[in-house]
Amino acid sequence: MGGAQLELPSGARPGVCVRRSFRAHAGDQPRRPPGPIPVPGTMKQESAAPNTPPASQSPTPSAQFPRNDGDPQALWIFGYGSLVWRPDFAYSDSRVGFVRGYSRRFWQGDTFHRGSDKMPGRVVTLLEDHEGCTWGVAYQVQGEQVSKALKYLNVREAVLGGYDTKEVTFYPQDAPDQPLKALAYVATPQNPGYLGPAPEEAIATQILACRGFSGHNLEYLLRLADFMQLCGPQAQDEHLAAIVDAVGTMLPCFCPTEQALALV
Numbered sequence: 001m002g003g004a005q006l007e008l009p010s011g012a013r014p015g016v017c018v019r020r021s022f023r024a025h026a027g028d029q030p031r032r033p034p035g036p037i038p039v040p041g042t043m044k045q046e047s048a049a050p051n052t053p054p055a056s057q058s059p060t061p062s063a064q065f066p067r068n069d070g071d072p073q074a075l076w077i078f079g080y081g082s083l084v085w086r087p088d089f090a091y092s093d094s095r096v097g098f099v100r101g102y103s104r105r106f107w108q109g110d111t112f113h114r115g116s117d118k119m120p121g122r123v124v125t126l127l128e129d130h131e132g133c134t135w136g137v138a139y140q141v142q143g144e145q146v147s148k149a150l151k152y153l154n155v156r157e158a159v160l161g162g163y164d165t166k167e168v169t170f171y172p173q174d175a176p177d178q179p180l181k182a183l184a185y186v187a188t189p190q191n192p193g194y195l196g197p198a199p200e201e202a203i204a205t206q207i208l209a210c211r212g213f214s215g216h217n218l219e220y221l222l223r224l225a226d227f228m229q230l231c232g233p234q235a236q237d238e239h240l241a242a243i244v245d246a247v248g249t250m251l252p253c254f255c256p257t258e259q260a261l262a263l264v
């Protein structure tokens, strides 16, 4: 996967979808998990994730595919969780930006990618919130990329993850006055894996304790936090920041000192 830093378009628009500051402090900046953050738009054509079973034969998301002017075959897919750093489908273009009217919440349980049946992990979904704003990456798929991406995401998101599709309006960071219609995968409270709200300290504890076929739940949290750091000061997510802060507070308990391990 691409190894460069995420190069964000310069000229971030202050005042666009701004929330209170992201509470990461210099001393406890979320450490980048192993491996570089791939740069959306420069990743080579990806094959399906190694842990993804063969694609389902029925890639029929419930939403009508949102179309924008121009290429009738083109489709934009909005990622705001693991799709931000691991889309794993071929795409023609990508944009960093945000959707309004939604807040991101770690309220979806995950018993495959970042958890197990006994210890479900927590991954993100979108909560309808009139004041909300969620930053992520929109990927444009064209031609035969469309059916391949939808087949893959139908398995990864819907079959394995309990997500459904929803049309959203995406505002590119570098052109918020030229919004795009996009398809998003959202886990609603009606899906069996939905966990709903919990104190952010409890969510942090669950994330620290869980892992699944795609890796540790902590990696999922820190890669998302890394993306938000790279989006710049105008991109805020207080829920994510509070969970990262809680993890930072608890990590010393999970990472005994050398003395505690009698290594000195």
Ligand SMILES: N[C@@H](CCC(=O)N[C@@H](CS)C(=O)NCC(=O)O)C(=O)O
Residues within 6 Å of the ligand: 078, 079, 080, 081, 082, 083, 084, 086, 109, 110, 113, 114, 123, 124, 125, 156, 157, 160, 161, 162, 163, 184, 185, 186, 214, 220
């Ligand atoms: N639909 C959201 C969330 C997607 C998400 O995190 N889905 C889980 C499925 S439960 C996933 O694909 N995980 C893969 C991973 O954790 O690497 C997005 O657009 O990013």
